[in-house]
Amino acid sequence: xxxxxxxxxxxxxxxxxxxxxxxxxxxxxxxxxxxxxxxxxxxxxxxxxxxxxxxxxxxxxxxxxxxxxxxxxxxxxxxxxxxxxxxxxxxxxxxxxxxxxxxxxxxxxxxxxxxxxxxxxxxxxxxxxxxxxxxxxxxxxxxxxxxxxxxxxxxxxxxxxxxxxxxxxxxxxxxxxxxxxxxxxxxxxxxxxxxxxxxxxxx
Amino acid sequence: xxxxxxxxxxxxxxxxxxxxxxxxxxxxxxxxxxxxxxxxxxxxxxxxxxxxxxxxxxxxxxxxxxxxxxxxxxxxxxxxxxxxxxxxxxxxxxxxxxxxxxxxxxxxxxxxxxxxxxxxxxxxxxxxxxxxxxxxxxxxxxxxxxxxxxxxxxxxxxxxxxxxxxxxxxxxxxxxxxxxxxxxxxxx
Numbered sequence: 019x020x021x022x023x024x025x026x027x028x029x030x031x032x033x034x035x036x037x038x039x040x041x042x043x044x045x046x047x048x049x050x051x052x053x054x055x056x057x058x059x060x061x062x063x064x065x066x067x068x069x070x071x072x073x074x075x076x077x078x079x080x081x082x083x084x085x086x087x088x089x090x091x092x093x094x095x096x097x098x099x100x101x102x103x104x105x106x107x108x109x110x111x112x113x114x115x116x117x118x119x120x121x122x123x124x125x126x127x128x129x130x131x132x133x134x135x136x137x138x139x140x141x142x143x144x145x146x147x148x149x150x151x152x153x154x155x156x157x158x159x160x161x162x163x164x165x166x167x168x169x170x171x172x173x174x175x176x177x178x179x180x181x182x183x184x185x186x187x188x189x190x191x192x193x194x195x196x197x198x199x200x201x202x203x204x205x206x207x208x209x210x211x212x213x214x215x216x217x218x219x220x221x
Numbered sequence: 222x223x224x225x226x227x228x229x230x231x232x233x234x235x236x237x238x239x240x241x242x243x244x245x246x247x248x249x250x251x252x253x254x255x256x257x258x259x260x261x262x263x264x265x266x267x268x269x270x271x272x273x274x275x276x277x278x279x280x281x282x283x284x285x286x287x288x289x290x291x292x293x294x295x296x297x298x299x300x301x302x303x304x305x306x307x308x309x310x311x312x313x314x315x316x317x318x319x320x321x322x323x324x325x326x327x328x329x330x331x332x333x334x335x336x337x338x339x340x341x342x343x344x345x346x347x348x349x350x351x352x353x354x355x356x357x358x359x360x361x362x363x364x365x366x367x368x369x370x371x372x373x374x375x376x377x378x379x380x381x382x383x384x385x386x387x388x389x390x391x392x393x394x395x396x397x398x399x400x401x402x403x404x405x406x407x408x409x
Contacts, residue, residue, distance in 0.1 A: 022334040023253050026275050030249070030282055031242070037283040038241040113312075157292070159384060180384060201287075 106142075107173070108132040116140065119173025120191045120198045138178035139185060141209040142200075145192040149212035156185050158204040166202050174200055188213075238286070245285050248295050249278060255296075255372060257338075259303050261345035262352055262371070267338035271330055273310055277303045297374060297381035304364065304382060354401070362397040365390055 106125025109117040120129060120142060129142045162180045166187075174189065181187045186209045190201040253274070260273040280302050288298065330338070348371050355363040361383060368379035380390035 020337050022271065022330070022337050023250075023257075025334070026253075026271075026278065027246070027249060029275070030278055034279055034282045035242055038238050038245065038286045157289075159292070159381075162384070 106132075108136070110136060111175075114179050115175050115177050117173060117175050118142070118189060118200075120189075120200060123191055123193055123198060126191055136178075139181045140176055140178050140187045140189065142189045142191050143209050143211070143213050145190050145215055146212045147215055149210075149214035151210035151212050151214070153188075153208075153210035154206040156182070156204040156206045162187070162204070174202070176202075241286055245282060248281070248285075248299065252296060252299055253278075256299065256303050257341050258345050258348065259300070259372060260307065261338075261342045262348035262367070263307060265342050265349075267330060267335045267342065269310070270338050270342060271334070273303075273306055276306045276310075280306060293381050294378065297378040300368065300372070300374065300378075300382035301384065355397070357404070358397050358400065361385070362393050365393045366397050366401075369394060 104125070105120070105122040106129040107117070107119045107121075108129055111117065116133075116136070116138065118129065118133075118140075120126060123144050126142045126144050133140050133142070159180075159182075162177070166174060166176050176187060176189075178187070181204070184207065186205045186207065188203050188205050188209045190203065190213050192199045192201070256277050257270060257274045260270045260277075264270055264273075277299070281299055284302075288295070292298070348367075351371055352363065352367060355366055358366065364383055365379055368374045368382060369376055374382065376390050376394060377387050380387045383390065385393070
């Protein structure tokens with residue numbers, strides 16, 4: 019393996035491998051749901067964003083468990099140090115893509131109102147204990163999944179034009195400590211009003 | 222703000238699943254060259270090739286845990302991510318007017334890595350020539366020909382990567398190849 023390839027692999031493992039288990043607990047609560055890292059976490063901060071991957075050459079010298087704990091600590095401190103912002107933001111770009119961020123669960127209603135106004139089949143759905151709503155999950159084409167991307171420190175971006183007619187792209191908003199994590203899933207018809215933790219329909 | 226506790230740290234970030242990490246490593250090692258070549262056909266700048274290759278695998282790693290094998294093979298899924306990464310890069314580049322801002326915040330490469338990436342870029346020369354020859358095609362037709370005839374994806378895989386139906390992809394391929402033969406640009 020080449021030097022660059024090896025170095026990039028080390029960086030991936032050091033800085034991003036936690037995504038393969040992230041967010042802890044949510045995999046159990048929302049099995050199969052595709053998770054996009056919330057803003058304010060290590061994966062959403064400038065310190066670890068992809069564009070700066072190779073700035074700090076280092077080797078995998080510590081156990082991943084210890085590394086995850088350290089990164090988590092840094093993440094939380096970063097989050098607590100930020101200035102509170104709006105509960106949500108929905109921004110449409112010239113190509114139709116939407117930048118969506120949810121900073122507080124109270125922003126879900128406003129975000130959905132904005133999405134409805136835009137006439138797109140995308141909705142934000144809170145994950146709530148005791149939720150009994152149900153929905154029919156639809157298979158998601160890789161091309162659609164590939165367009166749902168984390169925006170560095172800003173939430174997620176989606177391409178509503180790729181959502182099949184009759185389906186709804188659901189962004190599941192789950193409170194994780196002080197931050198809101200977003201996952202995504204495609205549903206037949208309309209989105210459920212909420213997603214219950216652990217419900218098979220959630221994943 | 223809730224206080225930081227060990228439990229909250231564990232809640233927010235957990236160690237990776239070893240089995241998933243192993244699967245992802247196999248994907249990484251088997252597809253790294255193909256993804257680096259994909260970007261080397263699009264840029265002669267080692268920095269850009271390095272950044273976009275890294276961005277692709279970062280995005281892939283972020284999504285890998287929820288990848289459903291029933292959706293199809295991983296290779297077109299990875300190329301779809303690369304396609305999206307390059308589209309975003311092009312969009313960003315179009316918004317930046319000067320070279321200094323284009324390169325701001327990007328990673329530094331050591332001389333050995335730069336040499337290695339330059340070799341990859343040189344090796345992709347034929348691919349770049351083909352892309353130039355395809356310039357008269359629509360962007361989607363160009364991508365279809367490149368993925369099948371250069372990156373050697375099957376038409377079905379290319380269709381998945383580009384988010385079109387297999388039938389639609391075959392139509393595009395046929396039409397594009399006919400046009401290229403007619404123009405005498407390529408023997409494809």
